[in-house]
Amino acid sequence: MFRKLLIVGLLVFAATGSWSLAQNAPSPDAPGQGTGGGSTEGEASLARAQLLYRTGNFKDAIAEYQNLLKVNPGSPEAYAGLSRVYRKQEKIDEAFVAATKAVELGPGSAEAHVSLGEVYFRQARMAEAQKEFVGVLQSDRKNARAFLGLARINHSISLYRRYKAMIEEAHRLDPIDPEIQREWLRTLPRAERIKVLEAYLAGENNDDEEVRAATARYLGLQIALEKEPERRCQLSVKARSTETDLVSLVHDPTHPRGYGLKVGINGKSSTLMLDTGASGVLIDRKLAEKAGIQPLARSEVQGIGDKGTKSAYRGYADSIKVGSLEFRNCLVEVIEGRTGLDEDGLIGADVFSSFLVDLDFPNAKLRLSELPKIPNEPAETASLQIGGRADADFQDSYIAPEMKSYVRIFRFGHDLLIPTLVGDVPQKLFLIDTGSNTNMISLAAAREVTKVRDDPYTKMKGLSGSVKNVFEANKVVLQFANFRQENQHLVAFDLSAISKSTGMEVSGILGFVVLRTMEMKIDYRDGLVGFTYDPKRWQ
Numbered sequence: 001m002f003r004k005l006l007i008v009g010l011l012v013f014a015a016t017g018s019w020s021l022a023q024n025a026p027s028p029d030a031p032g033q034g035t036g037g038g039s040t041e042g043e044a045s046l047a048r049a050q051l052l053y054r055t056g057n058f059k060d061a062i063a064e065y066q067n068l069l070k071v072n073p074g075s076p077e078a079y080a081g082l083s084r085v086y087r088k089q090e091k092i093d094e095a096f097v098a099a100t101k102a103v104e105l106g107p108g109s110a111e112a113h114v115s116l117g118e119v120y121f122r123q124a125r126m127a128e129a130q131k132e133f134v135g136v137l138q139s140d141r142k143n144a145r146a147f148l149g150l151a152r153i154n155h156s157i158s159l160y161r162r163y164k165a166m167i168e169e170a171h172r173l174d175p176i177d178p179e180i181q182r183e184w185l186r187t188l189p190r191a192e193r194i195k196v197l198e199a200y201l202a203g204e205n206n207d208d209e210e211v212r213a214a215t216a217r218y219l220g221l222q223i224a225l226e227k228e229p230e231r232r233c234q235l236s237v238k239a240r241s242t243e244t245d246l247v248s249l250v251h252d253p254t255h256p257r258g259y260g261l262k263v264g265i266n267g268k269s270s271t272l273m274l275d276t277g278a279s280g281v282l283i284d285r286k287l288a289e290k291a292g293i294q295p296l297a298r299s300e301v302q303g304i305g306d307k308g309t310k311s312a313y314r315g316y317a318d319s320i321k322v323g324s325l326e327f328r329n330c331l332v333e334v335i336e337g338r339t340g341l342d343e344d345g346l347i348g349a350d351v352f353s354s355f356l357v358d359l360d361f362p363n364a365k366l367r368l369s370e371l372p373k374i375p376n377e378p379a380e381t382a383s384l385q386i387g388g389r390a391d392a393d394f395q396d397s398y399i400a401p402e403m404k405s406y407v408r409i410f411r412f413g414h415d416l417l418i419p420t421l422v423g424d425v426p427q428k429l430f431l432i433d434t435g436s437n438t439n440m441i442s443l444a445a446a447r448e449v450t451k452v453r454d455d456p457y458t459k460m461k462g463l464s465g466s467v468k469n470v471f472e473a474n475k476v477v478l479q480f481a482n483f484r485q486e487n488q489h490l491v492a493f494d495l496s497a498i499s500k501s502t503g504m505e506v507s508g509i510l511g512f513v514v515l516r517t518m519e520m521k522i523d524y525r526d527g528l529v530g531f532t533y534d535p536k537r538w539q
Contacts, residue, residue, distance in 0.1 A: 056206035076106025080115035144174035158397035158527030233330035244323030264321035266291035270344040277433030279414035283345035350414040353524030372400035406528035423449035428507035436511035445507035446473035
């Protein structure tokens with residue numbers, strides 16, 4: 001399986017501005033700020049703890065909240081603050097316990113309910129998260145983080161216009177909250193975004209070193225693009241559809257592992273794995289040199305495996321040909337070391353998000369066609385979506401009549417997460433990943449439904465090398481859309497890196513072993529996926 005977990009782009013690594021510790025310390029009356037039991041000292045303690053959290057001093061923030069609880073054990077705002085710190089540290093179980101305690105102590109506390117909603121969102125319990133945020137806003141229209149929470153939910157289901165309105169309201173109410181600033185940054189034009197990013201990197205923040213470094217690389221790319229003449233990746237002709245063959249990729253003649261595409265890059269032929277679990281176009285250095293791709297900005301890539309990131313760079317391809325379509329002036333990413341791939345690179349299906357993407361695996365065809373026109377909206381210009389898009393110009397999802405049978409998915413950048421039932425436990429979210437040759441499940445989800453044991457015989461590798469700790473889950477039943485699959489043995493391993501990058505719990509992966517049996521149509525713009533399965537073909 002090959003997967004890029006860390007995509008240097010705004011969807012994952014949007015940054016915040018900086019602030020002065022003395023001048024911008026939140027006051028006791030700031031929006032969303034609790035009372036700590038009503039005492040002046042309690043209010044001051046909450047303000048100090050919140051400031052420590054916002055500037056990344058998590059250890060001292062926890063100590064401040066705990067000291068406050070020694071004086072006032074019944075403070076729901078202190079427990080809500082603790083939950084927020086634990087969530088930022090990816091201690092999700094501790095965050096849930098603290099948020100639940102906050103609501104128990106303060107059933108009328110807006111901060112308590114917002115903190116619980118934030119944990120629900122991270123746990124992929126979307127309906128429960130929405131209920132918490134909506135409940136708060138029905139009684140407290142000035143709670144900035146309730147608007148933030150609903151904005152994130154709307155973004156995940158492709159309601160971008162509603163997302164933009166809510167994040168702008170959150171920013172108006174509390175412009176120095178770092179998480180609000182990160183979301184708000186998505187709505188800014190590039191020149192303004194660069195200024196905010198530069199201020200952010202020059203000041204204090206509460207991101208870890210990995211995210212901070214990625215933010216710096218993203219800023220470097222934005223500065224480089226701003227200096228370039230306007231170069232938009234677009235079709236060279238007005239064709240709106242194409243059909244092309246998929247290339248079978250195999251371990252051996254009896255074990256398929258995926259499909260690839262024949263892609264021409266600056267006139268040089270290549271075979272790239274078609275991967276719904278990756279983003280953009282990633283090619284190896286050998287192909288880049290043949291194609292004459294010149295470095296524009298540094299980057300790094302990371303995938304499944306235990307060896308961390310690999311050096312890469314971004315550069316422009318004058319021409320990218322897929323089937324009968326040719327795209328001009330498109331960014332590609334070049335990995336400088338060994339890729340570990342048997343092909344020339346990867347192409348994420350998300351690059352075709354201006355089209356309806358038809359992956360007809362049983363007939364080994366890729367078809368690209370026009371998306372349904374949104375009523376009362378101008379038609380979009382088709383392009384190859386590399387390096388992210390402006391959230392479909394902040395349009396809300398449109399479900400055309402012919403797509404009523406499609407499944408609404410949660411989208412986080414290029415990641416497509418589909419509601420999936422695992423055994424008899426509550427619904428989980430699984431990643432649709434054609435780049436994985438098998439289905440997989442997280443250790444946490446596997447342990448909820450079955451027995452798990454070490455599996456020393458299964459070997460996994462990706463862009464970041466091999467995975468050391470691989471396990472086996474017995475007899476897992478997966479159900480998604482209208483499909484049900486029994487798995488006698490399922491690969492299980494730690495998926496926390498994927499969950500962290502999306503900001504939501506990812507409990508497993510639907511891989512090529514099941515996806516190859518069906519035709520899959522993806523509408524990236526509207527967050528919809530349609531599946532067609534012919535059982536006669538597989539009897």
